[in-house]
Amino acid sequence: MPVSANWVPMRWPAGPLDAGRPEEKAPLSARAKEALEAWRNPAALEFLRGSPINCLMVNWAAGGPRDSAQQQALAPLIRSARSAGLEVVGMAEPAADLSAARAAAQAAGLSDVLPCLDREKIDWRSPSPVLLVRDNVWPGIQRRARDQAVAAATGGPWIDSNDWFLQLARARSRSANCWLLAAPPAGAIVRTEAYLRALADIHQAGGNWVISLDDSLRAGLARRDAAALETFRAIGAARTFFQKHAHWNSLSPVGVVGVISDFAGDNEFLSTEILNLLARRNIPFRIILKEHASAAPLDTFKALIFMDEQPAPPALRTRLLAFASGGGLLMTGQKWDRAGSEPSSYEYPRFEIRRAGKGRIAIAAGDSPDPYEVAGDCRILLSRVHDIVRYFNISAMTTVYTLSGGRALLQIVNYSQRVPGDLVTVWFRELYRSARLWTPGSEKSEPLVMSPENGGVEVRLPGISTYCAVELDRG
Amino acid sequence: MPNPITRRDILRRTGAAALALARPAVSRAASAPTAPVAVTRCRTYSPAELVPALQETFDRIGGLGRMVKGKTVAIKLNFNGGPTVRLGHHTLGDSHWPHPNLVCAAMQLMTNAGARRIRLLECAGRDPNEPFEEHFLAANWNPADFARCGPRVEFENTNFMGRPKKFVRFPVPGGGLLYPAYDLNHSYADCDVFVTIAKYKDHPTTGVTLVMKNLFGMTPTLVYGERAREHEKQGSVPGSRMEMMHYGQGEPAYGAPGELDPASPRDDGYRLPRIIADLCAARPVHLSIVDGIKTMAGAQTPDPWCTLVNPGVLMAGTNVVTTAAVAVAAMNYDPRATRGAVPFAECDNKLLLAEQIGVGTCDLSRIEVIGPSVRQVMFDFRDLREKRRAELKRLFPKRHKYGAFRNEA
Numbered sequence: 001m002p003v004s005a006n007w008v009p010m011r012w013p014a015g016p017l018d019a020g021r022p023e024e025k026a027p028l029s030a031r032a033k034e035a036l037e038a039w040r041n042p043a044a045l046e047f048l049r050g051s052p053i054n055c056l057m058v059n060w061a062a063g064g065p066r067d068s069a070q071q072q073a074l075a076p077l078i079r080s081a082r083s084a085g086l087e088v089v090g091m092a093e094p095a096a097d098l099s100a101a102r103a104a105a106q107a108a109g110l111s112d113v114l115p116c117l118d119r120e121k122i123d124w125r126s127p128s129p130v131l132l133v134r135d136n137v138w139p140g141i142q143r144r145a146r147d148q149a150v151a152a153a154t155g156g157p158w159i160d161s162n163d164w165f166l167q168l169a170r171a172r173s174r175s176a177n178c179w180l181l182a183a184p185p186a187g188a189i190v191r192t193e194a195y196l197r198a199l200a201d202i203h204q205a206g207g208n209w210v211i212s213l214d215d216s217l218r219a220g221l222a223r224r225d226a227a228a229l230e231t232f233r234a235i236g237a238a239r240t241f242f243q244k245h246a247h248w249n250s251l252s253p254v255g256v257v258g259v260i261s262d263f264a265g266d267n268e269f270l271s272t273e274i275l276n277l278l279a280r281r282n283i284p285f286r287i288i289l290k291e292h293a294s295a296a297p298l299d300t301f302k303a304l305i306f307m308d309e310q311p312a313p314p315a316l317r318t319r320l321l322a323f324a325s326g327g328g329l330l331m332t333g334q335k336w337d338r339a340g341s342e343p344s345s346y347e348y349p350r351f352e353i354r355r356a357g358k359g360r361i362a363i364a365a366g367d368s369p370d371p372y373e374v375a376g377d378c379r380i381l382l383s384r385v386h387d388i389v390r391y392f393n394i395s396a397m398t399t400v401y402t403l404s405g406g407r408a409l410l411q412i413v414n415y416s417q418r419v420p421g422d423l424v425t426v427w428f429r430e431l432y433r434s435a436r437l438w439t440p441g442s443e444k445s446e447p448l449v450m451s452p453e454n455g456g457v458e459v460r461l462p463g464i465s466t467y468c469a470v471e472l473d474r475g
Numbered sequence: 476m477p478n479p480i481t482r483r484d485i486l487r488r489t490g491a492a493a494l495a496l497a498r499p500a501v502s503r504a505a506s507a508p509t510a511p512v513a514v515t516r517c518r519t520y521s522p523a524e525l526v527p528a529l530q531e532t533f534d535r536i537g538g539l540g541r542m543v544k545g546k547t548v549a550i551k552l553n554f555n556g557g558p559t560v561r562l563g564h565h566t567l568g569d570s571h572w573p574h575p576n577l578v579c580a581a582m583q584l585m586t587n588a589g590a591r592r593i594r595l596l597e598c599a600g601r602d603p604n605e606p607f608e609e610h611f612l613a614a615n616w617n618p619a620d621f622a623r624c625g626p627r628v629e630f631e632n633t634n635f636m637g638r639p640k641k642f643v644r645f646p647v648p649g650g651g652l653l654y655p656a657y658d659l660n661h662s663y664a665d666c667d668v669f670v671t672i673a674k675y676k677d678h679p680t681t682g683v684t685l686v687m688k689n690l691f692g693m694t695p696t697l698v699y700g701e702r703a704r705e706h707e708k709q710g711s712v713p714g715s716r717m718e719m720m721h722y723g724q725g726e727p728a729y730g731a732p733g734e735l736d737p738a739s740p741r742d743d744g745y746r747l748p749r750i751i752a753d754l755c756a757a758r759p760v761h762l763s764i765v766d767g768i769k770t771m772a773g774a775q776t777p778d779p780w781c782t783l784v785n786p787g788v789l790m791a792g793t794n795v796v797t798t799a800a801v802a803v804a805a806m807n808y809d810p811r812a813t814r815g816a817v818p819f820a821e822c823d824n825k826l827l828l829a830e831q832i833g834v835g836t837c838d839l840s841r842i843e844v845i846g847p848s849v850r851q852v853m854f855d856f857r858d859l860r861e862k863r864r865a866e867l868k869r870l871f872p873k874r875h876k877y878g879a880f881r882n883e884a
Contacts, residue, residue, distance in 0.1 A: 380604055390613070392559050395560075453566075454615050
């Protein structure tokens with residue numbers, strides 16, 4: 001049975017492959033061994049009863065001699081899972097023979113085998129309804145050492161998030177559903193909130209987190225430890241919340257900044273890092289694939305970033321020049337042909353600013369622009385005059401702002417581990433008439449206080465523990 | 476009517492300060508200049524109430540015309556903390572920045588009184604390429620509203636050198652308490668009239684923050700930020716002034732003079748009040764405006780223990796110390812309290828220090844208050860402080876010296 005995008009998957013480490021590679025020196029901790037052994041026992045499936053999880057993801061093929069031992073070890077578990085109505089999907093490492101793995105899976109009663117993909121090797125034209133991506137970040141505030149956060153572009157803490165990648169994935173393949181593998185850092189103490197944050201980070205941007213638990217929680221669940229069961233219940237409730245609001249994934253990103261690239265090859269690092277750093281600055285952006293850019297409507301953009309190494313194809317160049325001449329800001333790489341633009345007196349350190357009709361073209365001064373600076377310079381060169389949204393008290397939060405017709409949705413994830421003391425205010429340029437708050441676990445939304453401010457509206461949010469969504473309506 | 480503040484006045488004041496330092500403290504205090512302080516009730520920032528109240532306040536100290544007509548006015552705003560940090564849901568103007576309506580009203584009245592040019596000044600942000608107006612926008616203020624308040628309105632981020640590409644040195648009359656001189660953005664020099672506008676609030680390091688403390692924000696982080704000299708070599712921009720100004724670590728960059736006595740205490744309760752007094756002497760203030768309509772008690776920038784309050788009062792004066800003294804008294808604090816007493820529990824009193832170097836008196840008996848009396852407009856920050864202290868003591872029985880507990884005697 002082919003994998004369905006609607007399944008709710010969970011990583012189920014239980015075999016020899018999950019014990020780590022033989023060449024890995026660090027031995028498994030006692031807790032990890034306990035968890036592995038306990039989860040191999042079909043009785044462990046009991047705690048899934050009543051949870052939304054309906055799909056176990058098991059390591060199936062790594063392309064090595066231990067594959068058959070893994071598959072044999074999992075056989076009883078797979079039989080029990082299937083008889084309990086659960087789907088079981090195998091994961092195949094890139095080195096594995098996928099056809100052989102699938103054949104073995106069919107014989108063992110698995111629903112399917114999915115290849116684990118690295119972000120840069122994804123075939124976006126793949127007909128598969130699900131793409132299983134493995135090199136993701138565990139969402140949270142990046143730390144150097146205990147209690148030492150890494151500073152981000154704006155002086156706040158640096159946040160590791162998968163949001164920009166998922167926005168790119170949706171731009172590259174509207175039909176594909178990205179299942180993201182993201183496991184808690186080994187040895188870390190993982191609180192319930194961290195799981196909820198991981199879930200929200202991935203689901204707010206339209207992904208599907210393959211729920212992955214740390215050794216301690218897995219061991220606790222096997223023992224039916226009350227605290228572990230409570231954490232698992234909270235994860236399940238939050239996952240159900242996102243399942244109920246899956247229609248939010250059909251909304252389109254909002255933003256006046258567009259990023260144009262093929263996001264591949266020599267352009268991949270710079271273009272994807274620009275996305276990451278725009279997201280970290282909470283600058284809403286939209287992605288335009290280069291192959292579609294010459295036909296894409298550009299009239300709702302105020303700035304376009306096109307920093308690909310290669311010169312723009314003629315049709316795209318004509319469109320970009322027309323965009324700038326019409327009053328937009330175009331930020332490009334050093335190789336941009338200056339024809340059609342004139343020098344300006346505006347001095348800027350990292351870009352040569354040229355006039356083009358009513359607008360400007362900012363041409364990178366160096367041949368290897370720093371994406372950190374490109375994102376910051378975009379904000380400065382464009383000016384906050386064009387902001388469509390402004391946030392207050394969100395230093396450790398990420399946002400995803402999407403729209404469909406007169407209805408919009410703002411999702412916020414709080415990565416701070418502190419008790420939420422800061423109340424968030426959001427200003428929207430759009431004059432929304434109503435704003436309602438959703439939080440995981442809530443059956444219905446609550447109205448939010450709004451007030452007219454600076455030509456738009458300000459919406460007042462309560463303290464956000466890990467995640468909230470605000471539904472906005474112009475009607 | 477001639478401008479009452481002339482270069483001669485400044486020289487005379489400089490001389491007076493030098494003389495004052497040579498005399499015992501009591502006589503210096505007795506000879507420190509005084510000036511009346513106007514006090515006006517004003518409950519809201521509604522222009523219908525605010526503009527007449529502010530006009531009345533200015534009229535009570537002799538009107539703006541004699542001060543600003545034909546002049547360039549520089550207004551040091553009081554944008555402390557980032558533009559996106561709020562006290563709960565309250566707008567910045569309601570809690571810890573001067574309210575935009577008040578700033579605009581003051582600018583409009585100055586324009587009506589004949590001001591030729593108004594410059595809005597603040598050390599804001601670390602990117603020299605970012606126009607200061609962006610800081611307003613980030614706060615959800617519209618810079619165009621300010622630009623409309625005068626025939627020529629300019630915005631300058633004074634963290635940087637600006638057009639002259641160099642800082643201007645401001646020697647402290649009498650030699651200085653901590654530094655002999657401060658290097659500041661040219662706009663603090665290129666003005667005829669210098670205005671400080673600030674809310675009144677508590678302050679964890681210096682007890683209270685007001686029109687005097689606002690001047691601390693003139694010091695550019697390029698010169699006085701952490702590891703400023705390393706940043707100068709690298710061509711980068713330092714962040715906070717904490718390291719150097721609060722704790723005396725490191726030396727100023729871009730050729731600015733170092734401190735007078737590197738062996739002096741590294742305690743910010745000693746250092747900051749002296750820097751503030753120095754700055755008040757080095758860059759004389761012509762007009763101080765206190766926004767006491769709405770503000771917050773508990774700190775300078777929003778913290779969970781801060782309380783939004785509505786004292787409903789405006790004040791203005793031509794002497795920064797006398798104006799601060801009246802405002803401190805209206806907070807139910809003693810403007811002459813010495814170190815160890817509320818609100819200066821763990822710091823020296825910057826008002827007394829400024830008085831001692833001849834900037835102005837903080838002796839209420841020597842200050843004429845025009846309008847309602849201090850008692851009539853008093854808002855009890857002391858009482859809130861005591862309640863806050865009791866609550867913090869309950870929550871954190873083991874008292875420590877930082878954050879909320881500083882100066883909570």
